[in-house]
Amino acid sequence: MEVNRVDKKIMEVKQLSVKMKDERFLIKNLNFNLYKGGVTAIIGLSGCGKSLTCKSILGLLDKNCFVSKGEIIYKQKNLMAISNKEMSKIRGNDIGIIMQNPMTAFDPLTKIGRQMSETLMAHNKKMNKKQAIRVSIEMIRKMKVENPEAVVNSYPFSLSGGMLQRIMIALTILLEPELIIADEITTAIDASSRKMVLNELHKMKRNGISLLYITHSFDEVVHIADYVLVMKEGVIVERGDVDDVMTRPKHVYTKALIDSKLIGQDF
Amino acid sequence: MIGKIKSFEAYMGGIIAVMAVLVMLFGPAVSPNDPMEIHFASEALGPSHEFPLGVDNLGRCELSRILHGARYTIGVAVIALTITIFIAVLYGFVSGYFGGGVDLLMTGLCDIAMAFPPLVIIFSLIGIFDVCLGTLLFSVVIASWPWNAKIIRSQVLIQKNRDYIMAARICGTSHLKIITKHIFPNVLNTIIVMYFTGVSGMILMISGFSYLGIGFDHDLPEWGVMLCEAKAYIYTRPELLLIPGACIFLTSIAFNLIGESLRDGSK
Amino acid sequence: MIKVNGINKRYLKKDGRGNRVEINALKDVDYDLSAEGIYAIVGESGSGKSTLAKVLTGVEVCDSGDLFWNDTRMVSASFFNDKEIRRNVHLVLQNSKDALNPKMSIYDCIAEPIRNLCKLDKSTEYQRVESLIKMVELDEKVLIKRAHELSGGELKRVNIARAIATNPQLIVFDEATSGLDVIVKKKILDLLKRIQEKNACRMLFITHDIEVALYMSKDIAVMQKGKIVERVQNVSCLSDFRVAYSKLLIDAMPVFGMSVTQVESATYKSVG
Numbered sequence: 001m002e003v004n005r006v007d008k009k010i011m012e013v014k015q016l017s018v019k020m021k022d023e024r025f026l027i028k029n030l031n032f033n034l035y036k037g038g039v040t041a042i043i044g045l046s047g048c049g050k051s052l053t054c055k056s057i058l059g060l061l062d063k064n065c066f067v068s069k070g071e072i073i074y075k076q077k078n079l080m081a082i083s084n085k086e087m088s089k090i091r092g093n094d095i096g097i098i099m100q101n102p103m104t105a106f107d108p109l110t111k112i113g114r115q116m117s118e119t120l121m122a123h124n125k126k127m128n129k130k131q132a133i134r135v136s137i138e139m140i141r142k143m144k145v146e147n148p149e150a151v152v153n154s155y156p157f158s159l160s161g162g163m164l165q166r167i168m169i170a171l172t173i174l175l176e177p178e179l180i181i182a183d184e185i186t187t188a189i190d191a192s193s194r195k196m197v198l199n200e201l202h203k204m205k206r207n208g209i210s211l212l213y214i215t216h217s218f219d220e221v222v223h224i225a226d227y228v229l230v231m232k233e234g235v236i237v238e239r240g241d242v243d244d245v246m247t248r249p250k251h252v253y254t255k256a257l258i259d260s261k262l263i264g265q266d267f
Numbered sequence: 268m269i270g271k272i273k274s275f276e277a278y279m280g281g282i283i284a285v286m287a288v289l290v291m292l293f294g295p296a297v298s299p300n301d302p303m304e305i306h307f308a309s310e311a312l313g314p315s316h317e318f319p320l321g322v323d324n325l326g327r328c329e330l331s332r333i334l335h336g337a338r339y340t341i342g343v344a345v346i347a348l349t350i351t352i353f354i355a356v357l358y359g360f361v362s363g364y365f366g367g368g369v370d371l372l373m374t375g376l377c378d379i380a381m382a383f384p385p386l387v388i389i390f391s392l393i394g395i396f397d398v399c400l401g402t403l404l405f406s407v408v409i410a411s412w413p414w415n416a417k418i419i420r421s422q423v424l425i426q427k428n429r430d431y432i433m434a435a436r437i438c439g440t441s442h443l444k445i446i447t448k449h450i451f452p453n454v455l456n457t458i459i460v461m462y463f464t465g466v467s468g469m470i471l472m473i474s475g476f477s478y479l480g481i482g483f484d485h486d487l488p489e490w491g492v493m494l495c496e497a498k499a500y501i502y503t504r505p506e507l508l509l510i511p512g513a514c515i516f517l518t519s520i521a522f523n524l525i526g527e528s529l530r531d532g533s534k
Numbered sequence: 535m536i537k538v539n540g541i542n543k544r545y546l547k548k549d550g551r552g553n554r555v556e557i558n559a560l561k562d563v564d565y566d567l568s569a570e571g572i573y574a575i576v577g578e579s580g581s582g583k584s585t586l587a588k589v590l591t592g593v594e595v596c597d598s599g600d601l602f603w604n605d606t607r608m609v610s611a612s613f614f615n616d617k618e619i620r621r622n623v624h625l626v627l628q629n630s631k632d633a634l635n636p637k638m639s640i641y642d643c644i645a646e647p648i649r650n651l652c653k654l655d656k657s658t659e660y661q662r663v664e665s666l667i668k669m670v671e672l673d674e675k676v677l678i679k680r681a682h683e684l685s686g687g688e689l690k691r692v693n694i695a696r697a698i699a700t701n702p703q704l705i706v707f708d709e710a711t712s713g714l715d716v717i718v719k720k721k722i723l724d725l726l727k728r729i730q731e732k733n734a735c736r737m738l739f740i741t742h743d744i745e746v747a748l749y750m751s752k753d754i755a756v757m758q759k760g761k762i763v764e765r766v767q768n769v770s771c772l773s774d775f776r777v778a779y780s781k782l783l784i785d786a787m788p789v790f791g792m793s794v795t796q797v798e799s800a801t802y803k804s805v806g
Binding site for chain 1: 578579580686715716717718719720723742743744745746748749782783785786787
């Protein structure tokens, strides 16, 4: 099962429960582990708590909810118990995050090239501006984009969502985190760009970065994940290796998710 | 919208405003004395049983004057504001909805109207028509309508560009129906807020003019006039300045607070 | 039934530097549909598919080209205001929440086209709205609610109910399933299939996801940068699509994807 796959455990989530201010449960008793180089997917419909799980791990819950119980062990520390300052150091450096809407993730008033190079230089103190721009251009070229020099000189709103998302991924990778959390990153972009985005994540996996991938589509789970957790209304209703769950789903909800696939193999 | 008002300021404002309106409606009925009647012998006396707030510089009962004055200050403010907002709504809707050349022309007129300071307007009109209620109303309305018209116009523009308006057009809705059934109800919130904050501004404007002697007639117990008359007695009888001043101040703030919390509540 | 020839449409947009740039949304586009059934137009954002949908329904006026309605040439500008057209052609917008007046009850939203375009008395109108709500599988209780009280799936159903209110001959859906979860997405698409069969109308799906197009329709047109690059009118298998761009869109579908290395070697032009 979980133990068979990749070796080192990098994060342990134990009994995580999140409640609203009025005592309603949003997430109940979540238990799962993340392994080095492995991709774990959390799948479920909106409102099931999958995004909330990410936010809890990253310490980004808003003021209406709070963690009522549980531990998140990362690098021998309980993330629930550390200070905000420590947490913000971990965010971005050790745990990277890619969010749903690439359009709003970038500063609309600054050119892409400058945003990329500033992030790179902030992360790598030895890099100077010229090098940072060069690395940025190379990164964009590797994503099979024509005329990367022009892209580097444009503002975010003149690029498509799919392209921005790929730039975001590439940038997150360059910061060399150990774990990346991707929260429904394909929802806001065109279907045609979806594949490209998933391919970038594949490359990431090959480089040994672990990934926690949130989605509501089994297509993507099959494409990229090793292990899957199915969430419904704040609880994990089924879990297992992707192949097992796809071919022998046990819970009725999992079956419904799989059956919602529009075009089967037989087309 | 009303249900969302929770702040302390809103309730304070509400209580004071209600009191002010009650005074406006029933003040004269409960006032102990005639506000215009001069009592020679009691000139130097402070508060007493017969004159709860004492008498003013001419021996008239201060409390009675305050109670009667509310009608002028608040009443005229409300009338002036109603006329202003009526004009502003018509103007803003036509200008905002039909756009193009009409909008350009109307906005231009607005800008020209806004360029004249209210004092200049009222002085010129007094020169022609003399100090009286009509002049006051006219000047106040002319001074205020462009600002309100522009606000309404921008709200109309915001609604006009929303999807539900296009959906209504697709459903065959005529322009008139769109304005009355779709845009107006969605702009109503703004109009209501404008009313309350507008009353506040109007009260200040009207009593300000009266203080300068160019608003109401000198004998009337209007609060601004009372301030004007009390100017000379600032050292000997400061309360003659403070009492009407406090009334103006409290009433104005009360309506402003209500307006602001309605605006915050409707967000 | 409806046909367009040589449609051109240009927009002015602000580019990265704030300069006004002309965008050719549609370049010499021909499209037509006549028989009952479901049609689809697929393309990425910026391909012009939404603009084409708006021109077909009269919401946008084209700069040049011809529009034919039942073989009669229509003047693009007055096409939209014709009551007959409004009764028979409907466009369902992408954002189903914003497409409803936040202050109006759901009943009034659905009844609006009926009140504007049909002469029904109050009780007949009520019966019609009731039957529409049932047809989209919603409970009557939803009629007194407002848009912000409904979920994404329910909002979509309300929009559909409003679309079929006057029993139009053509309904165009702009991204019918945007913002919906996979389970609700399939339910809505199946509902639309049933409605199309029952009402024997024409439905045109504008989508960026070729999987949705393949699921709903046998007549699929592919658009890229303002042109229709391919149209297959009787899709039986994926290899019916010959143009490279169409193949790229098909490959982007997760289940049928080529291996990762194969896709990586295909150059992908920036839309920019």
